[in-house]
Each structure stands twice: as C-alpha cells, then as structure tokens.
Amino acid sequence: MxxxxxxIIIDISHEAIDRTFQxxxxxxxxxxxxxxxxxxxPFGRGNSIRTGYVVAFxxxxxxxxxxxxxxxxxxxxxxxxxxxxxxxxxxxxERYGSTTIQALKTVMPIKEKVKGLVYKEVRLLVTRQEALxxxxxxxxxNAKAKVRLLKExxxxxxxxxxxxxxxxxxxxSTLHALQHDMVIxxxxxxxYRDVISKDMVEDNGLQTEQTQKEIPxxxxxxxxxxxxxxxxxxxxxxxxxxxxxxSGKTLVYIEIIERIVAERKQAIVLIPEIALTYQxxxxxxxxxxxxxxxxxxxLSKGERYDQFEKAKxxxxxxxxxxRSALFTPFRNLGIIIIDEEHETTYKxxxxxxxxxxxxxxxxxxMSGAFVLLGSATPSVxxxxxxxxxxxxLLTLKNRAIADACLADVTVVDMREELKxxxxxxxxxxxxxxIQDRLEKKQQVMLFLNRRGFAGFVSCRSxxxxxxxxxxxxxxxxxxxxxxxxKLSCHYCGYxxxxxxxxxxxxxxxxxxxxxxxxxxxxxxxxxxxxxRVLRMDADTTKNKDAHEKLLGQFANGxxxxxxxxxxxxxxxxxxxxxLVGVIAADLTMFENDFKSSEKTFDLLTxxxxxxxxxxxxxxxxxxxxxxxHYCIETAAAQDYDxxxxxxxxxxxxxxxPPFTNVMVVYMEDDDYNELVRLSENLxxxxxxxxxxxxxxxxxxxxxxxxxxxxxxxxxIYLKNKDYDVLVRMKNLTEAFLKTRxxxxxxxxxxDFNPTHSY
Ligand code: ADP
Ligand code: ZN
Ligand code: ZN
Numbered sequence: 001m002x003x004x005x006x007x008i009i010i011d012i013s014h015e016a017i018d019r020t021f022q023x024x025x026x027x028x029x030x031x032x033x034x035x036x037x038x039x040x041x042p043f044g045r046g047n048s049i050r051t052g053y054v055v056a057f058x059x060x061x062x063x064x065x066x067x068x069x070x071x072x073x074x075x076x077x078x079x080x081x082x083x084x085x086x087x088x089x090x091x092x093x094e095r096y097g098s099t100t101i102q103a104l105k106t107v108m109p110i111k112e113k114v115k116g117l118v119y120k121e122v123r124l125l126v127t128r129q130e131a132l133x134x135x136x137x138x139x140x141x142n143a144k145a146k147v148r149l150l151k152e153x154x155x156x157x158x159x160x161x162x163x164x165x166x167x168x169x170x171x172x173s174t175l176h177a178l179q180h181d182m183v184i185x186x187x188x189x190x191x192y193r194d195v196i197s198k199d200m201v202e203d204n205g206l207q208t209e210q211t212q213k214e215i216p217x218x219x220x221x222x223x224x225x226x227x228x229x230x231x232x233x234x235x236x237x238x239x240x241x242x243x244x245x246x247s248g249k250t251l252v253y254i255e256i257i258e259r260i261v262a263e264r265k266q267a268i269v270l271i272p273e274i275a276l277t278y279q280x281x282x283x284x285x286x287x288x289x290x291x292x293x294x295x296x297x298x299l300s301k302g303e304r305y306d307q308f309e310k311a312k313x314x315x316x317x318x319x320x321x322x323r324s325a326l327f328t329p330f331r332n333l334g335i336i337i338i339d340e341e342h343e344t345t346y347k348x349x350x351x352x353x354x355x356x357x358x359x360x361x362x363x364x365x366m367s368g369a370f371v372l373l374g375s376a377t378p379s380v381x382x383x384x385x386x387x388x389x390x391x392x393l394l395t396l397k398n399r400a401i402a403d404a405c406l407a408d409v410t411v412v413d414m415r416e417e418l419k420x421x422x423x424x425x426x427x428x429x430x431x432x433x434i435q436d437r438l439e440k441k442q443q444v445m446l447f448l449n450r451r452g453f454a455g456f457v458s459c460r461s462x463x464x465x466x467x468x469x470x471x472x473x474x475x476x477x478x479x480x481x482x483x484x485x486k487l488s489c490h491y492c493g494y495x496x497x498x499x500x501x502x503x504x505x506x507x508x509x510x511x512x513x514x515x516x517x518x519x520x521x522x523x524x525x526x527x528x529x530x531x532r533v534l535r536m537d538a539d540t541t542k543n544k545d546a547h548e549k550l551l552g553q554f555a556n557g558x559x560x561x562x563x564x565x566x567x568x569x570x571x572x573x574x575x576x577x578x579l580v581g582v583i584a585a586d587l588t589m590f591e592n593d594f595k596s597s598e599k600t601f602d603l604l605t606x607x608x609x610x611x612x613x614x615x616x617x618x619x620x621x622x623x624x625x626x627x628x629h630y631c632i633e634t635a636a637a638q639d640y641d642x643x644x645x646x647x648x649x650x651x652x653x654x655x656x657p658p659f660t661n662v663m664v665v666y667m668e669d670d671d672y673n674e675l676v677r678l679s680e681n682l683x684x685x686x687x688x689x690x691x692x693x694x695x696x697x698x699x700x701x702x703x704x705x706x707x708x709x710x711x712x713x714x715x716i717y718l719k720n721k722d723y724d725v726l727v728r729m730k731n732l733t734e735a736f737l738k739t740r741x742x743x744x745x746x747x748x749x750x751d752f753n754p755t756h757s758y
Pocket of ligand 3: 468470471489491492494
C-alpha cells in the first residue's frame with residue numbers, strides 16, 4: 001500500500017520545534033517519496049515555505065484529515081539520507097543530545113547536489129577519406145575556419161572543445177554548420193572532480209627503494225591473520241591495535257582492507273587531521289589505485305559531493321578522511337579503521353558532541369562491519385576496554401624496518417639550565433645536537449605545542465595585561481617586532497594594532513611573554529644562520545594544499561629543520577630525521593582537564609616516534625620544568641604500560657572516565673546574574689531526578705573561561721557509572737526545558753565524557 005501521510009522534521013535548529021509534523025502526501029508523489037528525502041512544505045500560520053526531511057510514514061491522520069497540510073514537492077536538488085544513516089542519526093541524538101535536525105545534518109556532511117563537471121569534446125564523424133574531400137570542398141569555398149578544424153581532427157578524431165574555441169579560434173556558427181552537415185559532433189561527458197593532487201601520489205626521489213610492494217613481517221602477519229580468521233568465522237569484534245611508532249600499522253590496515261575489498265565491500269579509514277592525508281593517501285593509492293578517495297573540509301562543495309557520489313555508486317572502495325568521513329554513504333561497508341584513535345579530534349566540539357569511536361562501533365554493528373582502532377598510545381578509555389575484554393587487543397612491539405629501533409631520549413631540566421645562566425629557549429644539549437645534525441646533513445624537527453608568536457602581552461611597569469574586551473582571555477601577539485604587529489583574540493577574532501604604550505600607566509615597557517612557533521623559527525635562524533628552516537602551524541597551513549607542500553618540501557630535503565606545532569609530530573614518516581627537540585614539554589600538562597597528562601604523554605611519545613624511522617639512529621631531547629612528573633618519565637622511557645598504570649590509578653581515585661561517566665550540562669547567557677540563577681535552579685531539579693540512581697552532581701560553577709564573545713558560561717557536572725542513567729537525566733532535562741519559558745533564551749548543551757576542560 002502506498003503511504004498517505006509523512007512525518008516530517010522541519011529544517012530549523014530550534015529546541016521548541018524539535019518534533020515531527022504530519023503532512024499529507026499528494027497522490028502524484030506517493031510512488032516516489034522515500035524516507036530521508038527532502039521536501040518543501042507550508043509551515044506555521046502564514047504557511048511560509050520550508051524544507052523538511054521525511055522521517056516516517058503513517059496511514060492514519062493524527063487529527064482531522066482536512067486540516068492536515070499537503071507536501072508541496074520533493075526537492076530534487078537535495079541529497080537523500082540513506083536509511084541506515086537515519087538510524088545512526090537517531091542513535092547520535094539519543095546518546096549525545098541534540099535536536100533531530102542537528103543529528104540528521106551530522107550524518108549528512110553533504111546536503112545539496114552540486115552540478116557535475118562536464119567535459120566537452122569535438123569528434124569527427126566521417127572517415128579520413130571523406131574528411132579530405134570536405135577539406136578540398138571548403139578550400140574551394142574559402143571556408144578557412146572549417147579547413148583549420150578538419151585538419152586538426154583528421155589525425156586525432158577527437159579534440160577538446162576548449163582547444164577548438166580557444167587556440168583554433170572556431171566560432172559557434174562554424175561548429176553549428178559542421179554539425180548540421182553531420183561532419184562533426186560536439187559531445188558532453190560528465191566526470192567527477194579529482195581531489196587527489198599529483199604530488200600526493202608521485203613519489204619523491206627520497207623513497208624510491210620503497211616502491212615495491214611491502215611484505216608484512218611476522219608480527220604484522222600474525223595481527224592480520226587474527227583479524228581475518230575472526231572475520232571469516234563471522235565474528236564482528238572491535239579490535240585495538242597497539243603498535244609502537246614505526247611498527248607499520250598502515251601496512252596492517254592495507255592488508256586487511258585488501259581482503260575485505262576483494263569481497264566487494266568498502267572501507268572507511270579515519271585519520272585525526274587533514275595534515276595526515278598526504279602521507280596516508282600516498283600509501284593507499286599504491287595498493288588500491290583510484291579505488292581510494294579522500295574527504296575533508298578543505299575540498300570544495302562540488303568536490304565533496306562527487307566523492308560521496310562515487311562512494312554511493314560503488315566507484316571507490318576506500319574513503320580516507322577525518323571524523324565526518326564516517327558518514328560516507330557506502331552501501332556495503334565492511335570495515336572502519338580509526339588511526340591514532342586516542343586523538344581528541346575524534347570528538348565533535350559542536351552538538352551533537354559525538355565520539356567517532358563510539359559512532360563507528362554503532363555504524364559497524366548496524367551494517368555487519370567491524371572496527372579496528374590503532375594507536376601507539378591508545379586512549380586510556382580504549383585500553384581499559386581492551387583490558388576488560390570488550391575490545392580485542394592486538395600488539396606490534398617492534399619497528400618494522402630492520403635496524404630501526406626506538407630513539408634515545410634525554411630529558412633536560414630547564415630549571416637547571418636557568419641556574420647555569422642559560423636563558424635561551426634551547427638547552428646546551430639540544431643546541432649541540434642540532435649543530436651536529438646540520439653538519440651531518442640529517443634533518444631536525446622542533447616541536448612546540450603552541451601557535452602564534454608569543455603568549456600574553458603585559459606592561460612591565462604596572463603589570464597591566466592586554467585582554468579581549470569580549471572574552472575573559474588575554475590577547476595574543478602576532479608579528480611581534482614587525483610594523484604590522486597586532487594583538488588578537490583566539491576565541492572571538494577581536495584584533496587591534498599592537499599598542500606602543502600602556503593604557504594604565506603610559507609606560508612604553510610592554511612585552512610579550514610565552515613562546516610560539518614563529519619565535520622559535522626566528523631564534524633558530526639567528527643561532528644557525530646556515531640552516532634552511534620551514535615552519536608548519538595553523539598560520540602557515542591556511543591554504544588548501546599548504547600541508548602537502550610543506551611536508552613534501554621537507555621530505556624532499558629542501559629544509560634542514562622543521563619547526564611546528566603538534567601537526568608535525570603526528571604520524572609523519574621522514575626517514576632522514578634523526579633529531580627531535582621538544583622545546584617546552586609542559587605546555588599542555590597543567591591544563592585544567594582530567595585528560596591533560598594523557599595528552600602530554602601522547603604528544604611526547606608521538607614526537608619521540610618521529611626520530612630514527614629510517615636506518616639512522618634517532619635522538620630525542622625533551623625540555624621540561626617538571627622532569628619528575630610521571631607523564632614525562634614514562635614518555636621518555638616510551639613505556640605506555642607504565643604510564644597507563646599511573647594514569648589508571650589517578651582516574652580511579654578521582655572517579656573520572658573510564659571508571660565513571662561524566663555528563664556536562666553547559667549553559668550560556670549574556671546576563672551573568674540570570675545565568676547564575678538558572679544554573680542553580682536547574683541543579684536542584686536535576687538533583688531530585690538523580691537521587692534514586694545516586695547521580696553525583698558537581699557545580700554549578702563558572703567555566704574556566706567565564707566569558708567568550710560577550711556570553712557568560714557556566715557548567716554542571718553529573719557523574720554515574722551507568723551511561724544510560726546519564727542519558728535518562730539528559731532526556732528529562734530536555735523535556736523539562738521545553739516547558740519552561742525562563743530557560744528559553746539561555747543556550748544549553750550536553751557533553752558526555754568531554755575531552756577538554758570547560
Ligand atoms: P606506524 O603507523 O605504525 O607508526 P608506519 O605504518 O608509518 O608505522 O610504518 C613505518 C615505516 O615502516 C614505513 O616507512 C613503512 O613503509 C615501513 N614498513 C612497515 N611495514 C613494513 C614491512 N613489512 N616491510 C618493510 N617496511 C615496512
Ligand atoms: Zn602599565
Ligand atoms: Zn575575544
């Protein structure tokens with residue numbers, strides 16, 4: 001029977017109308033309409049035309065049938081949501097909290113169709129013999145343009161339209177005349193936008209010895225066999241591959257995917273950031289050719305649309321990309337791989353604040369696929385799941401390349417350096433080693449976990465700190481010492497020219513504190529004027545291909561030293577790098593965040609993993625003011641298990657994930673006193689619901705940064721062992737808020753097991 005009514009979600013992100021509305025389906029649409037389609041409908045009293053998504057069908061009217069409005073049309077220009085992705089959206093909304101439309105939009109990174117590219121060409125329709133006769137004929141008539149075109153076509157038969165109208169300068173009327181005489185045709189063909197640039201796939205000279213197919217070593221083969229044997233037996237487990245840096249996890253991924261793709265199934269490979277695309281795609285292309293494509297926010301809308309179309313039509317089998325690639329509309333998904341699974345970029349920062357790992361496991365479950373997580377430093381949460389037997393643990397203990405072993409790590413206590421009178425950013429040891437590598441023509445990476453030139457700027461006479469007038473943060477200096485020096489706010493974008501004197505005491509003694517990549521770069525250049533230095537950070541990688549360019553240059557040996565933020569330490573594989581310097585290891589350590597030790601440990605281990613990946617022995621220097629902290633000590637020893645033991649005890653003692661679940665109720669308002677009042681009220685109400693399940697409530701309190709863009713921020717924390725209890729608290733809160741006028745202007749969002757501090 002054909003559906004008569006449709007339940008429709010209106011495309012407005014507003015909590016108050018976060019429900020479905022029933023519409024009548026006109027007869028002429030009944031055969032065509034499907035769940036997940038976008039439609040136009042009249043909405044509200046004024047019947048203004050809105051778009052909405054069909055989420056369900058029904059046969060009986062909810063109320064008086066004559067009063068139910070009709071769907072106007074199916075929007076053909078919109079992308080349809082696949083059924084399984086609709087289900088995934090429901091899971092996301094329930095588990096993380098958001099409006100339905102936000103959840104639908106999450107699983108649908110591409111919303112509108114984008115017209116395909118067309119390639120036009122001109123084709124000769126007659127034989128060579130006939131063409132020669134035509135040329136003779138046209139020459140007699142003095143039709144020079146026709147002669148010119150036919151002479152070009154006589155050998156090639158087909159030439160690009162652009163050549164015809166461009167270089168050959170043939171007018172439209174000439175083309176029409178020839179088409180009319182059936183001598184030529186002008187053909188159009190659609191094609192996909194190509195998103196993988198040439199230098200991404202071409203080998204740079206340094207790595208020629210690696211062009212033959214890599215054969216897995218014994219350790220790698222054992223891992224591959226375990227997974228595939230399970231797979232063939234019909235098991236669909238979640239695996240955690242813990243492999244030291246350089247152990248060759250990528251080859252394991254490739255081998256497993258190859259088997260799965262051979263069964264006409266598809267694979268999604270998530271990488272934590274765009275900067276890693278270059279390296280990964282290159283290696284996947286070697287094995288899978290143009291069956292691999294990529295997806296990320298730097299691609300144009302049209303490019304993204306085309307990649308999803310290719311995926312849907314089965315023209316590609318492997319999709320590589322960050323978090324959102326998880327929603328690639330593959331019809332026969334076999335495996336989802338999450339590389340560097342511990343990275344916090346896998347958690348969405350806007351509602352729904354979903355974690356790609358959990359959603360991947362759900363999507364895999366729904367489609368009969370499985371998930372493989374990989375990391376040298378698994379997240380404490382995942383490792384705990386493995387210890388508990390929920391994930392299957394696989395390990396790679398050795399580096400893949402014969403002779404390549406883990407680098408030697410030295411920890412330098414910067415307090416001691418200071419005592420010895422060294423006030424520069426380099427310890428004596430690091431400076432000496434850089435000099436040594438420059439002489440040996442080996443490469444160096446210097447890592448700093450901060451962007452920009454300096455930290456805050458203050459007056460040395462009175463202590464005044466330049467702050468953002470809209471946010472509760474200090475301004476950051478850019479282009480210090482240059483005529484275009486400015487102070488800017490990293491939160492709201494507020495910017496001023498760098499003042500020359502203090503607005504409080506009019507002193508001219510204003511200086512920047514802290515350290516940024518730009519400063520390190522300048523310092524390196526002044527100490528080692530002969531060195532060629534590249535810098536890679538958010539400022540130098542704004543353009544589309546900037547990452548590939550910089551990494552390509554460094555891989556090609558066009559620079560001796562690469563200075564950068566964390567984007568240089570993750571996953572890259574440069575065989576000539578034999579020294580990694582961590583300029584200030586502590587910068588992330590004392591953040592007000594239960595994951596800060598873990599983040600520091602990860603970064604240091606990854607940084608250490610960059611050195612000595614070829615046949616040359618690597619060295620790492622970690623500069624720190626807290627050499628005795630367990631995350632520095634265990635990172636220096638590259639001992640994950642020692643770190644995990646310490647961290648686990650700490651989390652357990654303070655009752656943090658994975659030992660409990662946390663739900664943050666985040667509240668924002670432009671009136672601080674009102675916000676305090678509302679947050680106190682909400683706490684009392686939630687507290688009453690939580691009593692029977694012994695939900696712990698902490699707060700409400702101000703967020704660490706209490707004001708951003710003139711909006712005040714407060715938080716309430718809820719803790720419970722049972723995630724579902726917290727989901728229930730969220731659902732009760734959502735339902736309650738819908739009924740209360742006074743909360744309507746206050747912005748409220750949920751965050752489960754946050755990966756950053758509030
Ligand atoms: P990981 O991701 O585990 O840090 P990679 O996958 O980047 O490590 O591999 C490190 C290096 O070892 C790469 O240069 C890779 O080409 C090489 N490699 C990996 N497996 C093998 C193998 N079986 N034989 C030869 N080289 C290998
Ligand atoms: Zn002052
Ligand atoms: Zn600001």
